[in-house]
Amino acid sequence: MAGSSLPRRALGRTLRRYRERAEKSQLAAGIAAEISPQSISRLEDGQKIRIATSQIKDLLELYQVADSAEREEVLGLWREVKDQDQAARTAGTVKGWWRSYSDQYVAHFDHYLSLEAAANHLTTHQLTLLPGLLQIPDYRRVMIRTASPELSLVDIERRVELSARRQERLQDRTFRMDILLSEAVLHSRPGGSDVMSRQLSHLAAVSEQPNITIRVVPLDVESPLWLMVQSFTLLEFPPLATRVIEPPVVYVEGYEGALYLEQDEAIARYRQALTDIQRLALSEEETRALVRTMAKEYAA
Structure with a gap:
């Protein structure tokens, strides 16, 4: 699925769900992850942005995602996003x-x-x-x-x-x-x-x-x-x-x-x-x- 937007869409949808559950704004999320609110919006829409694993974990802390299964859901999706990006670079199909x-x-x-x-x-x-x-x-x-x-x-x-x-x-x-x-x-x-x-x-x-x-x-x-x-x-x-x-x-x-x-x-x-x-x-x-x-x- 190199070039597919599916893992990013799933990650973004999941992060939005936890943010809304925690009643946090995109501005607050941006401050926690040290990125702009617009980047949080693009992340939640499944678009590609520059973000590190540590920043994903910062968002989980802000959203009070303490349950191990919920955290693994997000981090597993994030690993899949990174694996897909690596596969796309190897295949020369980063952009589809x-x-x-x-x-x-x-x-x-x-x-x-x-x-x-x-x-x-x-x-x-x-x-x-x-x-x-x-x-x-x-x-x-x-x-x-x-x-x-x-x-x-x-x-x-x-x-x-x-x-x-x-x-x-x-x-x-x-x-x-x-x-x-x-x-x-x-x-x-x-x-x-x-x-x-x-x-x-x-x-x-x-x-x-x-x-x-x-x-x-x-x-x-x-x-x-x-x-x-x-x-x-x-x-x-x-x-x-x-x-x-x-x-x-x-x-x-x-x-x-x-x-x-x-x-x-x-x-x-x-x-x-x-x-x-x-x-x-x-x-x-x-x-x-x-x-x-x-x-x-x-x-x-």
Whole structure:
């Protein structure tokens, strides 16, 4: 998980919980650790700051964390953060492999790529377009040109290359992906019938992988819920080495930005929406048959 933000997020969340339990301000925490309140805020948000083990222990003293199990929870997370940083430096991926493409995506997408790289289960519901992890190069090129017609050919190909690098996750059998698609996605034709025929053939082939499920929601289903929740992605993560469970995140992308939802209530609502959408969707076999039939029709 070199480059992952998960251990830092877990450490920050835990420290915030103990600070609030002790009814201490970020200003008081900053004074105790001899850093700024802004640094405490970044630490609690899971961002990288310069801090030593002794300063972490100073925070635990301020927060009156005397229980041995609680102290070990924090110090274990801190060790994992340091181990991950060392592994990233050794692998040459201190900033995450995707950062070399940072000139090719909007700022908020950096956080998503960090989460995607760390996730072991991704569930996505899409109303209009195929998710990036499933797009063939020609389909992707059409999307890029449509969104950014001013881009040079070089930049277009760099974005296609970024997409291809992301898709390497699909070959990892410990990574699971469940895709729920509106039938409208199959009827749209970015790039024309030839591109869509090849895209759907790829979709059918990918659906054969044991770690990937693809199901289509027919346009004529009666429930409107699948339309009301719009497109979103639920990311879930493996336990950290300290056995801490990192909470899932719902990612909702918009035309001008994105939402990252972590609150228990929000996650529960989206899980219920997924349950309802799955109830409406075709089976994997029915979906595969439909996709192959439409691929042949586009090729005709």
